[in-house]
Amino acid sequence: xxxxxxxxxxxxxxxxxxxxxxxxxxxxxxxxxxxxxxxxxxxxxxxxxxxxxxxxxxxxxxxxxxxxxxxxxxxxxxxxxxxxxxxxxxxxxxxxxxxxxxxxxxxxxxxxxxxxxxxxxxxxxxxxxxxxxxxxxxxxxxxxxxxxxxxxxxxxxxxxxxxxxxxxxxxxxxxxxxxxxxxxxxxxxxxxxxxxxxxxxxxxxxxxxxxxxxxxxxxxxxxxxxxxxxxxxxxxxxxxxxxxxxxxxxxxxxxxxxxxxxxxxxxxxxxxxxxxxxxxxxxxxxxxxxxxxx
Numbered sequence: 001x002x003x004x005x006x007x008x009x010x011x012x013x014x015x016x017x018x019x020x021x022x023x024x025x026x027x028x029x030x031x032x033x034x035x036x037x038x039x040x041x042x043x044x045x046x047x048x049x050x051x052x053x054x055x056x057x058x059x060x061x062x063x064x065x066x067x068x069x070x071x072x073x074x075x076x077x078x079x080x081x082x083x084x085x086x087x088x089x090x091x092x093x094x095x096x097x098x099x100x101x102x103x104x105x106x107x108x109x110x111x112x113x114x115x116x117x118x119x120x121x122x123x124x125x126x127x128x129x130x131x132x133x134x135x136x137x138x139x140x141x142x143x144x145x146x147x148x149x150x151x152x153x154x155x156x157x158x159x160x161x162x163x164x165x166x167x168x169x170x171x172x173x174x175x176x177x178x179x180x181x182x183x184x185x186x187x188x189x190x191x192x193x194x195x196x197x198x199x200x201x202x203x204x205x206x207x208x209x210x211x212x213x214x215x216x217x218x219x220x221x222x223x224x225x226x227x228x229x230x231x232x233x234x235x236x237x238x239x240x241x242x243x244x245x246x247x248x249x250x251x252x253x254x255x256x257x258x259x260x261x262x263x264x265x266x267x268x269x270x271x272x273x274x275x276x277x278x279x280x281x282x283x284x285x286x287x288x289x290x291x292x293x294x
Contacts, residue, residue: 001197002270003028006040011242012077012184013053014219019205023157026225028201034139035135038109041188045069046239050192051201055081056185056214057272060087060263062111064273069285073193074186074202075255079247083117083181086166087177088147094154097125097175106146114143117156119270121177129271145172160242164223172209181263188287195289199253202290216240224275255294259286 005028020030033039033048040052041062052059053076063071087094094100101265107115115134122129135152137143144165146152156177165171186206188198216239261280267273282288 002026003051003193003197003201004031004049005029005201006031006043006054007031007098008033008036008040008054010199011219012222012246014222016053016205017222017250018218020076023205025185028205030227032077033108035114036108036114036139037112037113041069041111042109044157044187044189047189047192051186051198052159053184053186055116056181056183057116057179057263057267058094058111058113059185060260060268060285061116061273064264064267064276070187070193071190072185072255072260072285073188073198073287074206074252075249076184076206076252077188077246078182078249080178080181081113082199082245083113083156083179084159084162084166084173085121085154085156085177085179086143086147086171087154087173087174088150088161089169090148095174099123099174101125101127102131102133102152104135104151106137106143106152106155107134108138108140109136110134114156116267116270116272117177117179119272120180120266123266123270124177128194136171146172147171160238163238165179180266182259185255185259188290193287195287198287198290203251215248216243219243251292253290254294255286257282257293 007016007030034192036212037054037058040054041058043049056060059072064212079209085097105118118132119129122132135146140157143155143157147154161178164175216236219239220235
């Protein structure tokens with residue numbers, strides 16, 4: 001069974017991209033989803049992919065809201081995600097996070113990580129979360145355009161992925177908000193993602209030895225960083241900083257149960273999901289035929 005793997009083309013997927021070159025389509029093919037986790041969830045629902053490597057919070061929120069299109073089957077990145085708060089490149093009234101209260105925030109899709117993290121930011125700033133206003137702008141290019149044409153005040157996106165746009169003068173960073181949870185999980189459709197095939201993918205494609213390859217050169221080549229010129233040393237240090245900060249699990253088929261419960265707690269505080277009626281059911285969130293709970 002050749003699995004269709006949905007992913008976002010960001011630094012975090014460097015090990016997956018490296019292993020794809022070796023696999024040559026024999027066990028999986030990659031389906032790029034540039035709009036992020038909202039698009040990944042949509043494609044799982046529409047039978048366009050079988051597995052998604054996606055952000056922790058939207059995946060958990062989707063299941064809590066009743067989605068049966070997927071269950072969690074593994075962990076991908078255990079370190080938090082560093083979200084930049086980004087505005088337009090021109091001088092404006094938006095120079096720090098507190099300036100954004102009452103304005104319209106750009107997001108990629110409803111239910112995306114960019115929307116969830118706006119709620120987390122609002123909680124940290126003690127803003128009423130029910131007063132947040134959003135505009136859907138689909139992808140990073142649409143989000144940057146919207147802060148520069150003034151239709152939105154700011155948006156949130158992964159810090160390292162967005163930094164080249166800031167360095168090029170297309171946008172400005174005015175703050176950052178790290179996730180209060182491990183950043184990436186793996187989800188699979190409950191029937192299309194057969195347990196044996198999913199476990200094989202986790203054990204082979206995402207095994208520690210397969211993830212030992214992310215290197216400064218691979219990241220620079222793959223994501224378009226310059227290899228020559230005066231900025232190359234700065235860029236190399238920037239890429240190395242990212243590599244040093246990201247943490248992958250030893251065993252991708254394990255999920256700590258507290259990741260689910262703690263994330264749900266924050267999402268409930270933010271008003272993203274409603275509190276459950278009764279105890280949280282483990283088999284609602286997790287495919288127990290694949291996952292080892294720790």
